[in-house]
Structure formats: structure tokens, C-alpha cells
Amino acid sequence: MIVVENLAKIYEDLKRGRFVAVEDVSFEVAPGEIFGLLGPNGAGKTTVLRILSTVLRPSSGSARIGGYDVDTDAAEVRRMIGFVSNNTALYDRMTAMETIQYFGRLHGMSGQRLADRIEALIAQLRMDEFRDLPTGKMSTGMKQKVSIARALVHDPPVLIFDEATLGLDVLVARNLLQVVRQLKEAGKCLIFSTHIMREVERLCDRIAIMHHGRILDLGTLDDLRQRHHEEDFEELFFTLLSRHEAEHDLLAEGTP
């Protein structure tokens, strides 16, 4: 469903000059699978996902979703995905209902079909109490539910969650993970990025560990454990990161 090949993104930056945010990133995600992107802040996760959601263009490499290229068929790609990120805020002066309706209409839905879909989402996410509340007056948890409903309204085959649990309390975060699992059971193709290891351990079928814009390793939890002879995932993660860091330093010393 999602095929990413040798993706790279390069910026020119005042402080750092030419800055490589993402480099040589390749992975595939199948329907019914939750793919986890794990990495510290600034690892390039958000950049990869922004490229997948067609908000940014890749500098090189390609990414296809459902056969559509994110660069050349951006409009088609956007129809196929639901993107939830903590960068995608909601309009403060619109109610939950209006928000979901608006994005449903942007997706070309209308009439009874849209109304039914909204009712279903409100029931599924238990949003009935605050359906007519302006989102500006909502708590973070409520907002997150509206965001998810907004991303799900057109029932897309692909869902991308970028640091979706950031800033949520334990209860709401648990709820969100529950929703993600339900979506998986419904056969959706999911990408879930986070810097919290526990979430990845519990949720994801396969995991890519990212650092400095590169994927350090990729596989199922068991694959990774076997490959690195480390049962404790947290230890595994740190070993990988520090080994990369050491190589990185070595390389930096080697260049004049």
C-alpha cells in the first residue's frame, strides 16, 4: 500500500547550511499493518510523514501510496490518506460537527452519506457530549478525537499518525491506541510515529528506528531482538543509537 524508496529531503538553512533532514529512507507498509517509526526528536520522522502526506516534496527518491506518486499525483494521494499530527491543528471557532462536516465536504462527500458517516464516527470515538462545542474550548483529549474524526471522515485506506499521543494524558493516549488497533482490524494501512518506546512495543507490527534522518534498522520486534541479541527493547534502541553516533563521530573526524 505504501512504498517508500530512497527518500531524501535536503534543506538549506541559515545556521547549518545544507541540512539533510532525511536520507535514503526506504520501507513498505501493507494493509492491515501498523508500521512504527521510532526515533528521538529531530530524527526526521515528521519530515518523512509530511512527504507522505504531500505537504512537502521529496528532494530525491520516491514514495507511492496505493500506486499514486506523492510528487506527481498529490491530489490522488491526499484522497487516500488521513493525516493526524500535532502540527495539524483545528479551527478554534468551529464546532466538532462543523469541522468534520467541512473536511468531509472537501473530500467530496455530502448529504445522507456524510451525515451517516459523521454519526458513526461520533459514536465510535464517543464524542457525543462535545459535538457542538467550539474546538477552541475543548480539552487536548477532545481535540485529538476531533482530529482523528477529521482524518477518518472519508474512510481512507491509509492512516498516518505523527506523534499523535504527544501531550495527551494516560487515559486519552490509551484510548487513542485502542482506536488505532480497531483501525488495523478494519484492514487499514497505518503508520504510527512516536518517540515513546512502550507505544511501539505494544502497538506496531513492524518498527523502523530512525536517527539523523536515516533508518538504522527495520523489522518486527522479534526480528530486531534476535538480530541485536537484546531482549530489552529500550536497551536495544539505545545501543543502536549510540553505535550510530560513534560511527558518525568517526566519519566526521575522518573528513578534513
Added chain:
Amino acid sequence: MTLTESDAPRLKTVGLIYLREMRDQLRDRRTIFTIVILPILLYPLVGSLLLQIAQFTQQHAPRVCVIGAENLPARPALVEHAELTPRYRDAAQSIRFTWLDWEQLEDGGDDLDVPGRAERYVDSGQYDAVLLVPPDFQLHRHPDRSGQPLSRLRILTKAGADGALVAENKLRSLLGRWRDDVVADALAAQGIESNVLKPFAIETSSSHSDPGTAMLWSKLLPFVMLIWAMTGAFYPAIDLVAGEKERGTLETLLCSPALRSEIVWGKLGAVTSFSMLTALLNVASMLITSSFIFQQLNFAGGGFERPSVAALLWLLLALFPLSALFSALALAVAALARSSKEGQYYLMPLMMVTLPLVLLPMMPGMTLHLGTALIPVSGMFLLARSLVEAQYLQALLHLPLVLGVTFCCLWLATRWAQRQFEDEAVLFGDSDQWDMRSWVRHLWRDRHPVPSIAQAYACGALVLVFLFFGKMMISGLPQDTQGLAKLILLPQVGLILAPAVLMAIVLTTSLRETFRVRMPALPSLPVAVLLGFSLHPLYLSLGQWITRLYPIGEQTKAALMPFTTMLEAAPLTHLLVLMALVPAICEELVFRGFIFSGLVRGGNQMRAIIITAVFFGVSHGMLQQSISATVMGLLLGWIALRTGSVLPCFLIHCTNNALSVSLSRIQDLGWWGTQYVFVTTDDGAPGYHPLWIVMSAGVATVCLFYFYALRCNADQEAAAADWPDPHPLHARRVVSDPGLKPIA
């Protein structure tokens, strides 16, 4: 994001976005306040304030003390029984008089004489003015031999005091009238009729029923409307783009299926609506309020006339495209900002730039003609004015032109806005704090073979600023050829070429690539010379047409006269070097070299051609020259793009200038055949024979076809070499967050 996403915007989505933006703005209390409540309240409040002030000034009657009224002659009587005679009362309406006796005041008990006492009255503010009638006041006294002057009445006031001027003026007009009567009496006494003094009367009237208000409305109303249309566009534009960026809702919209163009059109519609709404509400509120106020104040003789409904409708029609234009500009500029606060900073300069276009039509003597119709915004403004003044034929004649210019600007502005929405750097540029050191380091470290876009703009701006100050510093005209050489070489080399060369040395890694000194396809060089020759007749005709459109002022002509005569006297070789070779080298290297190579980066060829031409045009200083130079600049830019080199442009430029300075001399040679090529125009300047113009236009077209067929990738290659990779990727990467907190 993608440029391939060129699908036509769907009306339904545009409408959806438009409606949402409108609803969102209408739910915002601040917007409603500034756009709806403020105008409704503002004018009545200002109006009532005005009325208060008016009443205040009316109530403030000047206090005048008259000392020695008993010394005034009995006939013609000005004062009777301590009161003005009825004949003069209306002239001195609202003056509060106090009558004091001269003799009594003189015996006041202290050392002060009467004038001293009067001075004290005025100084203390007890009276606004004191009128002194001295005891020896006498009408028709002849100056005697001892130089004794005429009898005088003295008005004393305190300089700078509030009521002094009013009091003095009223007294003067009162006394003036009395003096007229004295004169008339004296004439009558000698048997001369008083009409000797007034042989005829002067009366003013105008064909319009009410000249005062008609003029006022046709000028003021469009002005107020445009100012409010501008203001009304700014705040929603900032909120809808910069504000959304700040709040993070823009990314949500960007990853929805709405196309970038649909987002831009939807937002543009909303901003335009608010711009128009603001303008209309303000004008309506102003009209209603002012009609009441004018009636109260008896303005224009009480005959206040509201503009007709037709006039208002015309204004409304003119308002729509202008509102849309302001909105598109505001939207594009607001997109550059990362927060609402930043947006406010950016929109102020935009306002400063557009304000002259709004103020220009307010200037006296500005009417709608071919020249003014071509000026954006001003043209539409003047068109609206002639409609309000019911000059329909004139308006209709210029309508296509004004509409063409307006819609062209509108199209450019919306394209610009749309580009902003397609630019990642604009949408997601980080708002890192800017600091001098890292910026300088960045300039040095990240140098490329060709300048960056920003550096190209900076170079153009720098050259223009230098030229401006250079022009200011030139004092007097040169006396000889040497002086002339200095006058031309200094700006060309010192102010145009030098900054660009310095920038190129410091900021780029390749002078050749920066100045685009590349060898083009060989035939393009002779073809360029041919084009230079064949284009010159057209260029000359263009120049003549432009001076007809925007005539050069007599003053400027006179100032240029010595310069022209000096050019005619200078040796031809000197002229060719100074007027053709040097400008062609300097200007081409800078405009089609440095600036063009910077602007063409990123593949935006249109931008490179247009902006370079504008810089080139403005650098010519005089409006008439600037316009033709801009047109020439467009062509030179296109050829620069086609050939990938500055050399053909240099040849065209050089040939063109050389022909311009030597045309009259070639004509004077009197060779056989010149009579078929040249004619002398009405103003004595040399020109081309119409037949020759047509022929050379044909040759020029063939040359242009040749250039059209050329393909050159030199600029793209230079841009591709943009990323020299001196270090392996890893070494360049920044370790951002090595320590990661484990989360339980």
C-alpha cells in the same frame, strides 16, 4: 505542493473554502468590530465631535474693547449710544463689545497711558482685541509738512493668542466697510456717484448645480473607498494566512484534497468580500453622517447634495476589481509571514507602495487620458471619477484599457499569491532567530557558482539606491567632453558595475557563471547585431509614442538641453564608447548577468525576465526612458534566457545605443539612399521612414524566430551545479538530540 497539480480549481471546493473562511471571520469578534461596528460607530462619533467643536467655535465670540468711541466722527455714524449702528451690526455679528471712554481711562490713577493700558488688557487675555480711537482722530486729514501721518485707528492684539486673529479679522472687515462708506460720503459731497468705486461686480458660478459638493464627492468618495478597501483587505489576509500558519490549521487544510489553487481562490474571495464590505460600510456610514453634519453646519450654503445612486453604483463596480487586487497582494504578502505579528510588519510597506497610486488621482489636474489609464489603480480610480461626473463617453473610451491593466495586475497578483502557497520555504520556513554572525557565516559557507535569488534582488536594489544618491550628488552639467565622460562613466562603472562585481567576488564562486559570460551558439552573435539594427526603428517609434503619451515637462526639457547640444558636438568615437559600449557592458553584465543568473535559479524564468526588466527600466531614471527601457529589458531578458549568455544581449544593446547616438550624423552624411531610410520628425529629431520601419520589423521577426528556436540549458546546468558537495553528508549533519529520555 506539486507544480504538476495544475488541475483547474473546482468551483464547489472554492465555494466551500470561501464559505468557511467567511463564517470563521464573522465569528471573530475582532473582525466584526473593525469591519462592521467601527465604521457604523466611528463616523457618528467623529461627527458629533465635529459638531461639538463647531458649536464651541461658534460660541466663542471675540471680546473686543473699544476705547474712545466718542472720538469717532458723527457722520457716517459707526457707533451710536454705545452700540454699533444697525447698518454695521451684521458685519460684526457675534463680537462682544465693551465701550470705554478715553478720557476716563486716562485719569485711571496710575502712570499708564491709554495704549499701555490697552496693551495690558490684551496681554492679560481680558479682551481678544482692543480698538483704540485716539482723541485727535479726524477724517480726511492731510499729512502736513512735519510729516504728521494720517489719523489712525489702532487694533491691539496679543500675538499668537487663540481668538486674536478672529477678532482682528472681524474688526478689519467692520472698519473696512465703514471706511468705504466714509469714502462714498466724501465722493457724494463732491458730486461723484459712489459707483465710481465699484465699476463692476465679480460673480462666481459653475455649470454644475452644486460645484462644492460634486467635486468633493467625485474625488473624496473613491479615495475613502479605496483606503478602506485596502485596510479591509489587510486584516483578514493576515488572519487567513499568517494567522492560520501560526495556529497550525494551514497544514490541516494543505493535506486535505483541496488543491492549492482552490485554497488561494477561496481565501482570496473571503478577503475580497471583507475588503468590499469594509469599504461599503465606511462609505455608507460616512455619507449618512456627513449629510446630517453638513446640514447642521450649513456647509456649501446649506445645499448639501448626496451623490446620485448611479454614481454610487459605478463606484461599486470599480471597487470590485480593486478590492480583489488589494486582496491578492495582501494575501501574497501575508503568506510570507509566519505569524500575525510578522504579517503586520510586511503589510505596512505594501500599503506605502500602493498609497501613491491612490493619492495620484487626487492631485489637481489629474484626469482620465491614455497615459493615466495605463497606471494601475489610479486608472480605475479616474475611470470611476469620470463615471461619477457623468462623463460617460470618456469613461467608455478608456474602459477596455483600464480593465485590461487592472485584470493584468489582478492576474499577476493572484499568480504570486498562488506561488506563495506552493513554496515549501514560505509555508514551512522555520522562524529561527536571525543573528548576524550565523548569517555572515552562511553567506560565506554556502556560496554557489551563481548568486541566490535574494542576492539578485539585493544587487538590483543596491544599484538603484546608488544611482539615486549618485544623481542627487551631481551638481551642474559638464562643460567639456571630459566632464561628459565622467558624468557617464562614474555611474556606469562606479554605481552599476562595481557593486555587482564586488557582490560576485564575495558571494559567489564563479564570476563566469554569475555574469553569464558564456559562449553562445556562434550564429547567435551576428543575428544579435542584425536584431539590434532591425529593432532600432521600432524602439525609436516606441520612445516617440511614449513621449506623446507622457510628455516630457518643459522644465526637464530645458534642463536636458545643454546635455543634448554637448552630445551633438562631441566626436562620434567618444560618443560610441561613452553612450554605447560602456553602458552596454556595464548594464548587461549587471542586469542580464548577475541579477538574471540569480533570479533564474529555481527555474522561474518568467520572474527572471520580468524582474530584471523592471530593475533595468527603473535604473534609467526618467519615466519616459524607463518605460521603453523596461520593454527593451523584457526582450533582452528573453534573449538572455534563450541563448544562456550575456553576449548577444550586449551586442543588441550596444548596436541599439550606437544607432541612437549616431542617427542624426548618418542622416547628415547625405549618402545616396538615406532619403529612403530616414525622415525628420516634427520636432526636428531624426526618425525612420515608415516603409523602413515595416521592413526592419520583418527582419526583426525573423531574428526573433531564430532565437525562439534556440534551446540552451546553461542556466539549468548552473543551477544543477548548485549543490557542490564538498563534504560527505554525515559530517555535515547536526546532532540534534543525542540524549533521549526513556519514558516509563
